[in-house]
Amino acid sequence: MQTIQFGGLFHLRAGYCIKLALLLTSALPFVYLYLYKSFHKEQHRGISFGDQGPSSTKPNDTKEIIVPPPAGPLLTMFTTWPANDREHTVRNNTLKNWAKLKPHVRPVFFSCNMKEANDIIQHGWEVLPVSKTAALGVPVLKYMFLDAIRRFKSNFYAYSNGDILFDEGLINTLRTVVSAYFPPTNPILITGQRTNVQNVTAAEATKMERLSTIAKQRGKLFITLAEDYFITDSTFPWGKIPGIVIGRPAYDNWLVLNSCKHDHTVIDATATILAAHQTTKVGNYEGTTRRSTNFNFGLLYGLYRTVKYTAGSTSCAPLVSNRNETGIYISRRTRFSRSCYHFYRLFGNRTKLDSVPASKNK
Template identity: 35%
Template sequence: MTSYKITFKCYLVIVTVVAFSFYCGFILSKDNRFQIAKYLPKFTQIRGILQKLDSLENYIKKQRFQVSGQFKDFSAKLSQFVLDRNTKPKEPMKTQEEPWRKSNKTGMILFTTWIDVAEKDIVHRNVFRTWRKWLPLIKPLFFYINASTGNRLKKEGWLVRPVPKTGCGDSNMPIMRDMFLDAVTNYKSVLYGYANGDITFDNGIQKAIDHLVESTVVQEKPVLILVRRTNVDFSNSPELDENSNITEMYNKGKAVMDGSSDGFFTNKLFPWEYVPNAVVGRIGIGMWLVSYARAMNVTVIDITKTVRAIHMTTKSGNLESNFKKNVRCNHVIYGQLNIVPSSWGCGHILCAVMEVIVDEHGKTVMIRKSPKNMEKKCSNCYMDLKKILP
């Protein structure tokens, strides 16, 4: 198409020069009728050339429109091909003769961390009582800063490890990347997940993980699995145990609708090694992580429709992270490395390309979202990763 434009411009320049030359000749000899008669045929020839150039220009425009349409169709087909390749299993989902939750296999190492605070004491006890009820499919792991807290949870049947690395200045908050890498190194599992120390789940998490660990997508591709919380008032400090009805509490709570995620589960293929020193317990990690995953061609899966996650809200409220020391330390890191996503909307949980649902037969299944149902904020996303990739 570029060669057409160059050729057309060359013709136009030549014709303009010739026409101008003839015109100048005509002016210089305007008193000479014989000269006028001599140049008239040349003007006729120029007119014919210009008509041909007009026809050529129209032809080029028509061809350009056709080629543009072909490229548009090709682009759409290429996008669909990439989406299929990264989300569609290569073979039908395997039928399980024996669910993982009825075996001794570990499907996920689910870990958390916290600093002991009197206000959160009941909430933390609720977490270490409820998380262990999904053993052995889901094994709870605690990364401790204080060894006495680690010893207490170890007696409760949890796995425990020291926090491998901290960041965010003198706040000394655990770095998410290093906790994931430490868990992968020290424990054999299909999935590894993090949730805050004031969040627990209903038994839907068992069914979702039981299904996911057998899926071809999880076994063969890097994945990021997300869940969104519902805020439930725990200011009166109700105690939970393995028989507590989480679903009932969930139904009385208030769902978070800002697009953020509150559980992050990945497999060993997830590119954690390139994630910067972002810490848990400070704002800005969730949506950045989802944006990063999408930029790295990771399959993002939403399990919110099958897993009820409740955030046990204490008197500090639902936005307590906004009032912590060095509250924006994660954002400072993103700015220094120039890895801020083109839009924070690109990190919304609604941008997940797949979701786990319960179908009309009551079976837990994973489906691929239709691109038509994706929000506009999920498109045209970009993140410059040159400074963190090798």
């Protein structure tokens, strides 16, 4: 048998070379399988959080956590707050209150801080990383919705401020919306006024009946221009919404105004959804005291110039929810406040609730 010399270092017979080549070739599939499993194990190990706040995140941070949507509850509701927020009582009340709404509501918290995320998970919440920020680190609303819709499956998706508490009226109202008929081509937007309640305790926040009682006893309905939660279905065109940020003025009224303009199904659920705002010494206009308070105004002015924000109040929603002796029902609004006149002169009241007659109740 012929001998082959390699650089004068050692000798190998040609037959041995052939056998070695065959051995290496047969081992390649096993090596590939090992590397493949190792790579995907790293990819699906969990959500990766940075040590910094939301301002350090990038738009591509969510790519590794997108999985096929599981079967879900009635509503996926999410919020966030700064990692250095000192209102611990308020935040703990919210964590416990939203957890009480399970399994009908899936509570989700957006954060990029590992320590904070672990604490949130202990309260029975899901956690997602913030994928897009603006205005010195404030989450952009549209990406919160898009990330939640991609990650979870439910009938509705909602953003709410982190100091808002809900009772079972939220669940019952959404059940009514599901059972009613709305034009399938019209995306749904549900919002409402909040009720300001001073000094809510942990016991009051976690007992739904008690929460409703104290809201009636010492709560006060806030102005129609203040909208602290937004509930939409998955067809809502979040991809086309500008990059407005949460917790700053203007985004809420513009969102309602724009939805009415595009003939979406816009419902004012003030009468059936209790949104109890935990009022502290900071007061009821906290959004106007934060950094970059005019970010949304500047963004929307650059896109639309003049915006009639008063026409985006809850009182301008074409549909309303109410209660009677048989339960919750939804009807067309028969009277509009003076602030809505400008909007309806321009666009008209086109949104309709098909097959449901206008309410005769006063």
